[in-house]
Amino acid sequence: MTPEPYDTTPEPYDMAPEPYDRAAVRRPASIKDVAAAAGVSATTVSHVLSGNRPVNEHTAARVRSVVNRLGYVPASLARSLQAGAxxxxxxxxxxxxxxxxxxxxxxxxxxxxxxxxxxxxxxxxxxxxxxxxxxxxxxxxxxxxxxxxxxxxxxxxxxxxxxxxxxxxxxxxxxxxxxxxxxxxxDHEAGGRLVGEHLRALGHRRALMLTGPRALKSSNARANGFVRAFRGEVVERVGDFKETSGHGLVTDLLQDGGLPGGCTAVFAANDLMAFGALTALRQAGLSVPEDISVVGFDDIRAASLAHPPLTTVHQPAxxxxxxxxxxxxxxxxxxxxxxxxxxxxxxxxxxxxxxxxxxx
Amino acid sequence: MTPEPYDTTPEPYDMAPEPYDRAAVRRPASIKDVAAAAGVSATTVSHVLSGNRPVNEHTAARVRSVVNRLGYVPASLARSLQAGAxxxxxxxxxxxxxxxxxxxxxxxxxxxxxxxxxxxxxxxxxxxxxxxxxxxxxxxxxxxxxxxxxxxxxxxxxxxxxxxxxxxxxxxxxxxxxxxxxxxxxDHEAGGRLVGEHLRALGHRRALMLTGPRALKSSNARANGFVRAFRGEVVERVGDFKETSGHGLVTDLLQDGGLPGGCTAVFAANDLMAFGALTALRQAGLSVPEDISVVGFDDIRAASLAHPPLTTVHQPAxxxxxxxxxxxxxxxxxxxxxxxxxxxxxxxxxxxxxxxxxxx
DNA sequence: ATGGTTGTGCAAAACGTTTTGGATATCTAG
DNA sequence: CTAGATATCCAAAACGTTTTGCACAACCAT
Missing domain, CATH: 3.40.50.2300 (Response regulator)
Structure with missing residues (x-):
């Protein structure tokens, strides 16, 4: 029986909407105040509120009325301290x-x-x-x-x-x-695999892969899945998951005389890098997807809004x-x-x- | 002097990396345990740790050593209860x-x-x-x-x-x-105003405005600022800030014989609706911005990635x-x-x- | 010597709950 | 009429801190 984390009793609506009065903050009512006002012990109040042990209905009603009148709300801190959670x-x-x-x-x-x-x-x-x-x-x-x-x-x-x-x-x-x-x-590996199969089915045989940092297992899994399923020639470049990184890597390659080995597709390990690649390709006068296919990973909101809409792997974030x-x-x-x-x-x-x- | 919300002492690194052992969770050391082990009172331990009152350096060192040995971390709950915050x-x-x-x-x-x-x-x-x-x-x-x-x-x-x-x-x-x-x-109103001035300066005189829900003051402020600064004819349609809403409103208008009164611009109260409008216009064979200008509000990430990149008001979220x-x-x-x-x-x-x- | 200060540490109260073991009165069954 | 059950409530302990008032010793200046 985990304790309720905080009270949910609605604030009475008909309360006078007092002006913003910082000075008049009085100490909130405690369980003892309620007990005293209702002429019972704190134990009884606790039992009434928690239903943990039966309480005489007449007494309970009296307690509840006092609770409302005083606007008592149990201090969750004290409750948690006692509960140990x-x-x-x-x-x-x-x-x-x-x-x-x-x-x-x-x-x-x-x-x-x-x-x-x-x-x-x-x-x-x-x-x-x-x-x-x-x-x-x-x-x-x-x-x-x-x-x-x-x-x-x-x-x-x-x-x-x-x-x-x-x-x-x-x-x-x-x-x-x-x-x-x-x-x-x-399932990062499966995601990479899906992309590999997709591009292969479209007839691509050479691809550029923009990976994320080597230290991330997820990024490596994407790359592994892709390479295994693509069964073609894959050139890898390591990026950092940022848009500028995708843009920079592709631009550099293009200036060095086109994509290596006549790649016809680019797979970026996330959408942001894919967008960077997209921009770089467009700037170089290449059109997507006619000249080059581009695939991302993540399926962020912008992916479907971009032009052209980005083919990508949807992650169940x-x-x-x-x-x-x-x-x-x-x-x-x-x-x-x-x-x-x-x-x-x-x-x-x-x-x-x-x-x-x-x-x- | 607000209390530190939680301890920041680093976990000792050289601790044996015990196997995942749920059964062996023992009660964490309390301040009393530390006091007992160090041969002092809980008060003294508290003072050593908080620096609230001076403690003999020799005693303090002993206490600190016990704290480390027992891995004592003060329970923030109890601390908060006492502090009242x-x-x-x-x-x-x-x-x-x-x-x-x-x-x-x-x-x-x-x-x-x-x-x-x-x-x-x-x-x-x-x-x-x-x-x-x-x-x-x-x-x-x-x-x-x-x-x-x-x-x-x-x-x-x-x-x-x-x-x-x-x-x-x-x-x-x-x-x-x-x-x-x-x-x-x-400054929603200023945002609307900027858009109005921008479109007017471009020679637009009739515009369609897609607003958000009427109940939102922010949405109204955007509309007011726009209408005042545009000083042209403005047709308003009420949307709900969602992409489908922008798409639906514009599509409906187009099917009813084109944008009303020969509007040359659309101002959507947020980017999502602007994207919806963009898609609807494109589907109707109109091109943006040649035939119709479109402006959004918010400057979400997708705004700069879309095609064409969306003119919009950047909000300092x-x-x-x-x-x-x-x-x-x-x-x-x-x-x-x-x-x-x-x-x-x-x-x-x-x-x-x-x-x-x-x-x- | 005397009064005041400083250094050092402890005991107890307080924060606001829940839980547990009784205590008292009332009821039930034999 | 009595033993046991039941209903009703309370006092006290416990959760784990910080803070406050005090005690005691040692020191200083008069």
Whole structure:
């Protein structure tokens, strides 16, 4: 029986809309005030409100009336202290303004809300100090658990030390060597495979692949899946998931005498880099998809709005967040590790206007 | 002197990376355990850690060593209970996956983090019950304040009742009749005005305006500013800020025999509707900006990536979130209402490829 | 010597709940 | 009429901190 994290009794509507009066903030009523005013003990008030033990209906009615009159709302802090849990968890991500993480956050928030949990947003901006600071919240037991969706390498060891002692679930990015952990991630490898098959079916035999940072398992999985399924010649260039990176890599290649080996397609490991590539190609007078096909990864909102609409792999960001959080909470509330402790969520290829049969 | 919300002492790195061992969770060390092990009172431990009163350096060293050995981290709950504040605030928004609110959230998180505050994400999905539920957090004093950036009408009265008693700051959307409130909002009216001037300067004299819901002051302000500065004929249609709405409204008009009165420009109250309009126009065989100019509002990421790149009004979403939060926290920590309790933040017109001189 | 300061540490109260073991009165079954 | 059950409520402990008032010793200046 987890405690309700906060009271939901509606504020009486007919209350005088007092002017904004900072000075007159009086100490909010405590359970003792209610007890005194109702002529009962604090215990009884608690029982009336929680229904934890039966109370005489007459007494209960009196107590409830006093509760309303005084506008009493139980202090959730004291409740949590007593209960040993706060009904709040954290969500640690690098950048909430990135639509992928925003979607993930939405899923996490939904899952948390479903079980009456609050969600603290831990936005790290890829800053290790900031991340440590937030991880401190779990050690001080202010949050009951953490959904971790960051990939900053320096915090890896710190994370390991925590995972044995506190409930932590990984989302989106795996951490090597943590076998027993709770993990929810998209099927990056399958995504790469789908792209490889798609381009191959269109007759492409040579492709340029713009990868993400080597340190990220997810990025590597995309590349591996692609290379394996494409069964053609693949030239790799390492980018950083930013638009400028895609633009720069392609521009450089074009200036060095065209895409290497007569590539007819470009697969970028995320949509942003794909957009950069798109712009670079257009600037060089090439048209997409007639001359070159371009594929992205993520399916961010702009992908379908762009011109041409971008063929890309849809990632279930919402589901990743939701699943990881649900797993974490199952662990936290029931105290048991959920049966399937690793979830790999399906991705989907969205074929749009940026891919076409290979030019001959 | 606000309390540190959570401990930041780094976990010792050289700790044995124990296997994931749920059964062996032992009660974390409390201040009493430390006191006993160090042969001092809990008071002394507290003083050593807080520096609140001087402690003999020899004793202090001993205490610190025990703290490390036991891995003691103060329970922030107990600390907050004693302090009467949690160092956590809430951010209530309708939809985190909307890039505008994601940016706003980022600003809010930054401001909160700067002052050592945590931020609870309250995503309402425009659901009044969910909003009430979250507002309950402030009444139960689990959070020290709330940044409110939603516009759902039914909660208006409820909000009024709360604003006199708890620290609440409004972001993005004003609430009528709450004069003393803390408010940070973009200059919607100026944004509309900029668009009006821009289109007029390009020679446009008749325009279609797609507004947002009438209930939103921000949407009305955009329309008012536009109409006043455009000084031409303006046909208004009411949309709902969604892409389908922009598409539907324009399609309907086109099927009824072209844009009314020979409009040469469309101003949508947000980018999403502008994209809808763009698609509808293209489907009707009209080209943008040669035949019709299109302007949006918000400057979401997709705006610059679209084809043609969308002329739009850049809203300082990040600053709105940051400013509102900073104001709230100034109020919360210092207990005083900041000097300027209303901030109207400047917007900026981004002229891109979707506007051109009026076709004659 | 005396009074005041400084250094050092402790005990107890306070924060606001929930939970547990009784206590008292009333009822039920034999 | 009595033993046991039931209904009703309360006092006290517990959750883990910080803060406050005080005690004691040691030192200083008069």
């Amino acid at each position: 706060t009904s709040v968890i954290g969500l640690l991500i690098p950048d909430i303004s990135n639509t992928f993480f925003a979607e993930l956050a939405k899923g996490a928030e939904d899952a948390a809300h479903d079980l009456g949990y609050g969600l603290i947003l831990c936005n790290t901006e890829f800053d290790a100090d900031r991340e440590d600071r937030y991880l401190g919240m779990i050690r001080s037991r202010f949050i009951d658990g953490m959904v971790y969706a960051s990939g900053s390498a320096p915090s890896r060891r710190r994370l390991e030390a925590l995972m044995g002692k506190f409930p932590i679930a990984l989302a989106d990015e795996e951490v090597e060597g943590l076998e027993g952990a709770l993990i929810a991630t998209a 919402y589901d990743v967040g939701r699943t990881a959080t649900a797993q974490l909470l199952q662990y936290v509330t029931r105290g048991e590790v959920p049966p399937a402790s690793r979830h790999t969520l399906p991705v989907e290829l969205k074929v749009r206007g940026s891919t076409a049969p290979a030019a001959r | 949690t160092s956590v605030i809430g951010l209530l928004i309708p939809d985190i996956s909307n890039t505008f609110f994601a940016e706003l959230a980022k600003g809010a998180e930054d401001a909160a983090h700067d002052l050592g505050y945590g931020l609870i994400l309250c995503n309402t999905e425009f659901d009044a019950d969910r909003e009430d539920r979250y507002l309950g957090m402030i009444r139960s004093r689990f959070i020290d304040g709330m940044v409110y950036a939603s516009g759902s009408a039914p909660s208006r009265r409820r909000l009024e009742a709360l604003m006199g008693k708890f620290p609440i700051a409004l972001a993005d959307e004003e609430v009528e009749g709450l004069e003393g409130a803390l408010i940070a909002t973009a 990040y600053d709105v979130g940051r400013t509102a939060t900073a104001q709230l926290l100034q109020y919360v920590t210092r207990g005083e209402v900041p000097p300027a309790s209303r901030h109207t933040l400047p917007v900026e017109l981004k002229v891109r490829g979707s506007t051109a001189p009026a076709a004659r």
